[in-house]
Structure formats: structure tokens, C-alpha cells
Amino acid sequence: MPKLYWEDFKSGAVAEYGPRLVTRDEVVSFAAEFDPQPMHLDEEAARGTMLGGLAGSGWHTCCLTMRMIADGFILNSSSMGGPGIEEVKWLAPMRPDSKLTVRATVLETRASKSRPDMGLVKFVFETLDDKGTLVMSMTTSLMFGRSPPEKSAA
């Protein structure tokens, strides 16, 4: 697979990555480490909340989404990381034993004004479970190195 540079991302392009199964043990151990609220740790405690049953931390969904897009295309690209996140919406509970996928849509691309070797690509990443429920939507810009100039034939 040829390495992806900034020039390879086109506005409107859509791709899917994953799937990634997330187990109950993973949900609980992530929560115990980073977000130990009862609704992410304990079925009984979660039942009485807005989540209506055990659900993963929204941060866990972010991290699993990151891993799916890393394996999906970032590790095969000239990625230079990202300056931050423009928006995350947690739209539905991420249930244990879900199989997650990510639908990545390129919203726009722009060259960097300050760095001629770099460009930005703005994505929306939509994370769905295996029932087709949209669990999370994340809008973010990533930085990519630009394609190296063609080698001279001389």
C-alpha cells in the first residue's frame, strides 16, 4: 500500500475502519483506570442512570476510535499528529461486547500557511456499533506531511 501524503486526501472521501470488539472486561478496566464513575464500572449502578445499563466511558470510545483510524490509515501516512479536537458528541451508550466501526469523512483539506511541508485535513469520524447505532461523532483536523517532489530524471 503506498504511503498517504496530504495530497492523497480529497474532500468528500469516505472510508470505513475496524471492526473492533470491545469486551466487558475492557470497558470496566479502562473505567477503573481513567473514569471510575459507577455507570462505567457496575451494571447495577448503571441501571438507574441515563445510560440505562453498563456503558463504556466516552473517553474509551475516543481511544478505540483513535486505534481504529491509526491501524486504518494513520500509521501508513505522513501523519504529524493533531493540534486538538474540534468537537466530540457522545450520542448513544457504548455497550460492552459491541463491535465498533469508524466511518471517516474528509470535510476539507488546506495547506499550512506557515509550513510549506505540511497540510491539514479536517475529518468527521463517526463511530458506530454493530446495530448501526451512531455512538460517537468526532470532528478533528490532522496534520500530514506533503508529498515529496518528483525525483528528477537527470
Next chain:
Amino acid sequence: MPKLYWEDFKSGAVAEYGPRLVTRDEVVSFAAEFDPQPMHLDEEAARGTMLGGLAGSGWHTCCLTMRMIADGFILNSSSMGGPGIEEVKWLAPMRPDSKLTVRATVLETRASKSRPDMGLVKFVFETLDDKGTLVMSMTTSLMFGRSPPEKSAA
């Protein structure tokens, strides 16, 4: 410590939480699991990047910040979770062996229109390292249960 309800959060209030030491092993193992880009895994690979040396995944900074605010006040509150994240800015590299703290500022509070038992509190969480460098800024609204009515004296 009395439990915190929505009414207890006041616009302009500032509090600090942490510290939390993050080790090199933690940085690398988080990255290996969720964000295996070379600049988060390997000192040598990181040196040639914009980060100028090994630095944690921005998602790791988010998760450590979540844990500090959970321990700091959320677990002692009527938290009902959050609908998402309004903005995250990764402003400086999160270095291994940093001691992180969070400065939490209440930007605004508002009652829920649809749920009289709930209110929202909009925060900016600023994550600093032990040199005082602002590593990350996160703006987000959290949902809290409202204070129960005073018991009748009858």
C-alpha cells in the same frame, strides 16, 4: 465533604486537582494500546518530529485529566456524565515523568430546559506540567443532578 450538586457550581470558580505523575512506561503502554504512532512509542523516532522527543498521546492527556477531575470532584458529585467535548487543544508535548495538575474554571452554569432534575456546568480544564507549561486545554459541559428540595420540618 458534602456531596456537590448543580447549585454548588458558580461561574468564575477556580479549583486545582492532581498532581498525577505519568511515567515513561505508562506513556508507552497507553500509546501501544490506543495510539501507536512512533512519536508516542520511541525516543529516537520522536526526536525527528514536531514534538522534539518522546511525548504522550494527546488522548492520554485527556484520560489522565479525566481521572484527576474524577478524583478531584466528580466522584463526590451528582454527576450524570457529559454529552461530549466542545474543544480540546494540545498546546505542548506531554513529557514522560511529568507531574500533571488540572486547573478547573467554571465558565457558566445553566438549568436544563427539558429536565428539571438536571443542570449543566461548562468548564475549561487546563492541564499543566510541573514546569508550569500549559499542556492541554479542554472545554466541556458536564451534567449534574439538582439539589434535592429541603425536607419539610413537619
